[in-house]
Amino acid sequence: MNSTQNGAPITRKPPEKEVHMPTAAQTATSTWTIDPTVAPAVAGSRWIALVVLCAGMLMIILDQTIVNVALPSIQSDLGFSQSSLVWVVNAYLIAFGGLLLVAGRLGDLIGRKRIFLTGLAVFTSASLLCGMSASPEMLIAARFVQGVGGALTSAVILGMIVTIFPEPQERAKAIGVYSFVASAGAAIGLLAGGVLSEAISWHWIFFVNLPIGIAAAVLAVRLLESDRGIGLGGGADVSGALLVTAALMLGVYTIVEAANYGWSSAHTLGFGAAALALLVAFVARQASATNPLLLLRIFRSRNVSGANLVQALMVAGLFGTFFLGALYMQRVLGYGPVDVGLAFLPVALGIGTLSLGFSARLNTRFGARTVLVSGLTLIMAGLALLVRAPVDAEYVADLLPAMLLLGIGGGLSFPALMVLAMSGATPSDSGLASGLVNTTRQVGGALGLSILATLATSRTDGLLADGDSTASALTSGYHLAFAIGTGFVGVAIVLALTVLRPEAAAQMETAKAHEAPTVKAAGSVNDPRPPDLQWATYQLCRLAVDRLEKGGAPCSQT
Numbered sequence: 001m002n003s004t005q006n007g008a009p010i011t012r013k014p015p016e017k018e019v020h021m022p023t024a025a026q027t028a029t030s031t032w033t034i035d036p037t038v039a040p041a042v043a044g045s046r047w048i049a050l051v052v053l054c055a056g057m058l059m060i061i062l063d064q065t066i067v068n069v070a071l072p073s074i075q076s077d078l079g080f081s082q083s084s085l086v087w088v089v090n091a092y093l094i095a096f097g098g099l100l101l102v103a104g105r106l107g108d109l110i111g112r113k114r115i116f117l118t119g120l121a122v123f124t125s126a127s128l129l130c131g132m133s134a135s136p137e138m139l140i141a142a143r144f145v146q147g148v149g150g151a152l153t154s155a156v157i158l159g160m161i162v163t164i165f166p167e168p169q170e171r172a173k174a175i176g177v178y179s180f181v182a183s184a185g186a187a188i189g190l191l192a193g194g195v196l197s198e199a200i201s202w203h204w205i206f207f208v209n210l211p212i213g214i215a216a217a218v219l220a221v222r223l224l225e226s227d228r229g230i231g232l233g234g235g236a237d238v239s240g241a242l243l244v245t246a247a248l249m250l251g252v253y254t255i256v257e258a259a260n261y262g263w264s265s266a267h268t269l270g271f272g273a274a275a276l277a278l279l280v281a282f283v284a285r286q287a288s289a290t291n292p293l294l295l296l297r298i299f300r301s302r303n304v305s306g307a308n309l310v311q312a313l314m315v316a317g318l319f320g321t322f323f324l325g326a327l328y329m330q331r332v333l334g335y336g337p338v339d340v341g342l343a344f345l346p347v348a349l350g351i352g353t354l355s356l357g358f359s360a361r362l363n364t365r366f367g368a369r370t371v372l373v374s375g376l377t378l379i380m381a382g383l384a385l386l387v388r389a390p391v392d393a394e395y396v397a398d399l400l401p402a403m404l405l406l407g408i409g410g411g412l413s414f415p416a417l418m419v420l421a422m423s424g425a426t427p428s429d430s431g432l433a434s435g436l437v438n439t440t441r442q443v444g445g446a447l448g449l450s451i452l453a454t455l456a457t458s459r460t461d462g463l464l465a466d467g468d469s470t471a472s473a474l475t476s477g478y479h480l481a482f483a484i485g486t487g488f489v490g491v492a493i494v495l496a497l498t499v500l501r502p503e504a505a506a507q508m509e510t511a512k513a514h515e516a517p518t519v520k521a522a523g524s525v526n527d528p529r530p531p532d533l534q535w536a537t538y539q540l541c542r543l544a545v546d547r548l549e550k551g552g553a554p555c556s557q558t
Contacts, residue, residue, distance in 0.1 A: 046164050049224050050174050053157050054181040055216040056120055059209050060150045061182050063127070065189030066205045067092075068323075073202040078136050090253070091140045095147025097442040098249030102241050103155035104435015111227045112156040112163075117220055119152025124213030131206035151438075158434035160224075162422045172360035172368075172419055179414045180355035240285045240292060247278035248439065255446045258454065304433060306499035307421035308440040313492035314376065314413065315441050316448025317485030318406070321383055322347075323449055324456060328478045332471050333393060343395060343403070350407020351414065359415040368416040368423075369500045375412030376493045382406035383486040391475045420500055448488065452481035 067088065075085045107115040126146035133139035161178060165171040254271040261267040286292040299305045322344065329335040329343055362371045382405030389398050421437045460477035464470065 045223065049164055050161065050177060052216060052219045052223055053116075053160055054178060055212060055219070056116065056153050057157055057178065058181050058185045059123065059212045059216065060154050061185030062189045062212075063123075063146070063150070063206075063209060064092075065185070066208075068326075070202040070205050074139070077202060078133070078139060080136050087140050088143055090257075091143040092147040092150070093442065093446055094249050094252045095144045096151045097252040097439065097446065098245050099148060099151035100155045100439040100442065101248065101435045102245055103152045104159065104433070104438070107156035107159055107434075112160050113220070113224045113226055115152050115156050116160070116224070117217060119149050119154070119156075120213050120217045120220065121149070122146075123149025123153055124210060124217070125149075127206045127209035127213065131203045154438055155435040158418065158422060158437060160434075162434075163227075169360070169364050171422075172363045172415070175418045175422075176355040176358075176360040176415045178355075179359070179411070179418065180352040182414070240282060240289060243278055243282035243285060247275050247282055248443070250278065251275035252443065252446055255443070255450045258450045263451075263454065301423075302499055302501055303420045303423050304436070306495060307417055308436055310372070310376075310492045310496050310500070311417050311421065311437065312440045312444030312447075313488045313495070314379070314417070315444040316451070317383060317488035317492075318379060318410070318448075319445040320448040320452035321386065321482055321485040324452060324478050324481045325386065328389070328475065332391060332474050332478075343399065346400065346403040347407040347410065350404060351411040354408065354411025355415055359412055362412070363416055363419055368419040369496065371412050372416035372420065372500070373493060373496050375409045375414075375416060376489055376496060378405050378409030379413060380409075380486055380489040380493065382409060383482055383489060386482040387479050387486065389475070389479075389482075391471050448485070452484055455484060456481040 071085060071088065074080065074088060080088070103115060103119070123146055126142050126149055129142035130139060130146060133142055158175075158178070161174050162171060165174045250271060254268055254275055257271075258265075258268045283296070286296055326340050326344070329340050335343065359371065382402045385402035385405065386399075389402075393399055418437065422433055456477035458477075459480045460473045463473035463476055468476070
């Protein structure tokens with residue numbers, strides 16, 4: 001279709017479908033297929049695709065929170081000991097945290113839709129096995145498999161979102177919806193876990209995943225566009241995949257068991273050193289591999305590295321505080337499972353309300369870094385209020401103000417962090433960036449919880465030995481944990497101010513950092529620009545021509 005500008009015709013011409021890109025080591029050529037008739041063609045279909053992706057994420061988030069509330073029922077029914085009960089959670093965390101990075105990169109290589117569907121199938125099947133478990137061993141094994149499916153599903157979701165929504169304003173809105181679903185899933189999980197385990201049985205906390213998983217898979221097959229990925233033309237880095245998976249699994253195991261063995265024990269130090277050695281070996285492997293699994297150049301982006309580090313510190317303080325805050329409400333204030341879920345509901349509502357559009361508008365107007373710092377400041381203030389919560393706290397006067405601050409701060413921080421973490425990613429490595437974001441969230445949360453729980457227990461045991469009452473000793477231990485969590489978020493604010501850059505500068509840095517490949521356009525003209533910049537230019541041209549066709553003001557084409 002043609003339009004005119006100052007009498008001169010402008011021909012709307014799509015780019016060549018095949019864009020030839022070099023591998024990370026610049027020695028082999030892979031093909032990224034772009035179909036301009038399919039990519040972001042119909043706006044409505046993109047938002048429907050987002051709903052499908054968020055349904056998969058909802059299932060993962062539901063499972064992570066719903067299980068914690070039902071642990072006492074599982075223990076009494078299956079005969080778990082107190083020490084073995086923790087493996088209902090740990091088995092999932094080890095598999096989930098260990099495979100996120102590999103799963104994200106596999107999405108880049110062989111197609112994110114394929115990995116997403118595989119993860120849904122594995123997770124849903126494992127949920128059925130969890131619900132049917134009749135022994136501790138069967139449940140723990142099924143939870144490990146469930147963690148594998150959760151990693152495959154969630155690792156590629158953010159990468160698919162940033163690919164489906166290349167325009168910054170729409171991307172911010174989509175990430176806001178993603179953040180809303182994550183927070184809503186956490187709140188629903190807390191409430192549903194208490195209701196299902198008390199009204200029916202703990203088996204149904206796993207069976208509830210079946211209809212969600214099946215519906216998400218059917219819709220994904222019909223609505224998500226297939227992507228080939230950049231291919232395995234240079235071979236798969238199997239050694240690297242084994243090294244990073246073993247390092248992350250061993251690292252997560254060390255962290256979650258540190259509370260039992262102690263941080264200075266031979267067990268913790270030995271397994272921690274082994275995990276670190278495997279991680280160093282993995283980095284060395286990636287630096288020399290012809291076709292590495294992890295493109296080390298992704299860490300050259302200050303926003304990718306900085307946002308992941310900020311997220312690790314934020315979730316270390318925030319999620320650890322949520323877990324210990326729930327224990328404070330149950331063991332000190334006498335709340336039941338449903339009461340705890342309702343107590344945390346303002347946090348989820350605050351995050352969800354701000355994520356559904358308002359935070360996206362703020363990110364677009366003021367920049368994600370500014371919004372992030374504001375949100376982190378509110379989170380730090382909310383955690384500081386919890387440090388002052390008394391033994392006989394009243395919810396409205398002592399806890400609700402902190403919950404509101406945490407909800408508003410989280411609603412501002414999470415979407416801004418996702419925007420910053422993905423702003424340095426290109427379409428060819430967005431799955432890797434997505435997997436990295438999820439990995440740091442899981443590892444940061446596990447590390448923070450382990451540190452805070454260990455220090456809180458140590459403080460409580462010391463006070464009990466000195467003759468303090470149980471309620472007073474517990475409260476003092478939780479106060480210490482809340483104070484350390486506040487410190488974590490304070491360090492995150494300093495890093496956000498000193499390391500992170502505005503998104504536009506980060507995207508320009510990423511475009512310049514890539515070596516220019518040769519792209520064959522329709523007229524056999526070599527275009528020296530990176531494929532990501534070519535795609536962005538094509539999108540701008542489409543918008544310009546569409547505007548001219550609708551009678552809008554013309555713009556120059558360069």
